[in-house]
Amino acid sequence: MTKRYTLRCWLALAGLAMLPALGGAAETPSADQALKELQKGNARFARGKMLQLRRDQARLEETAKGQHPFVTVLTCSDSRLPPEIVFDQGLGDVFTVRVAGNVADVDEIGTIEYGVGHLHAPLCVVLGHTGCGAVTAVAKGAEVHGNIPALVDNIAPAVENARRQNPGADEEQLIAAAIEANVFQSIADIFTHSEEVRDLVTAGKLRVLGAVYDIKTGRVRWLGVHPGQAALLTSISASPAHGGAGAAATQAETGHGAAKTEEAKHEEPAATPEEAEAKHEEPAAEHEAPVKKAPAKKKAEPSHGSGH
DSSP: OOHHHHHHHHHHHHHHHTSOOTTOTTOOOOHHHHHHHHHHHHHHHHHTOOOOOSOSHHHHHHHHTOOOOSEEEEEOOOTTOOHHHHTTOOTTTEEEEEOGGGOOOHHHHHHHHIIIIISOOSEEEEEEETTOHHHHHHHHTOOOOTTHHHHHTTTHHHHHHHHHHOTTOOHHHHHHHHHHHHHHHHHHHHHHHOHHHHHHHHTTSOEEEEEEEOTTTOOEEEEESOTTHHHHHHHOOOOSSOSOHHHHHHHHHHOSTTHHHHHGGGOOOOOOHHHHHHOOOOOOOOOOOOOOOOOOOOSSOOOOOOOO
């Protein structure tokens, strides 16, 4: 490596470090800008080239005056995928909602509404991940205890949909398909039970995208919009109950394969040689051991309104 090349690299990094945060009060980025920032940040993270911007005392003082995140992320509580790190973002950039299995129930949807409605984040990402213990437990029919049955019942429709869509799949393949289906299930649940989110998307003020994080490679695979988004936006009656039969019916009828067309619109930027080397699919990781089951009631009954 020549001294001239090294100097150019340092100058490029210095220029990036001086860029303003997308989540600053002075501007409201578009959903496209927010998506590109996440894609670039994840590419840096996966290559081990994180910039770790906006994590200093100056940023602390800036965000103490108010928060202006550019994205709302619903993701799993799994300790291996903190979104601020995975996307190489700083303080105040990401409004994060975390829950086992990245399910979208009353509390999660209400929190999302705060992020996209009150804080005006133009992008909402539902981020699943390989090796998800919650999805794996449901797919295997594992026994769970305490309040966990009431939590993972949101995942059951996604697992059933994955079985229908992949009749010949073995267990590992089924779990991988169910993890992706569960991302779309959560998006369907959000649309089904949030009039505010539906209105923002219809008005072009918000985009809702699905993605899956690979815990082995560190890379995020973008799934695009829900394949049944148009139907979800136009024919769903809002309900205070959590997602269930209605949202599942829409997803089952549309399938998630149709998302591939939209997925192409959200491809990551052209890969560098380092990115190309790292950009390979990995099998799902081993999953946590199941725990014993105890009956529990959901805080809200499933909705039976069709959303297709």
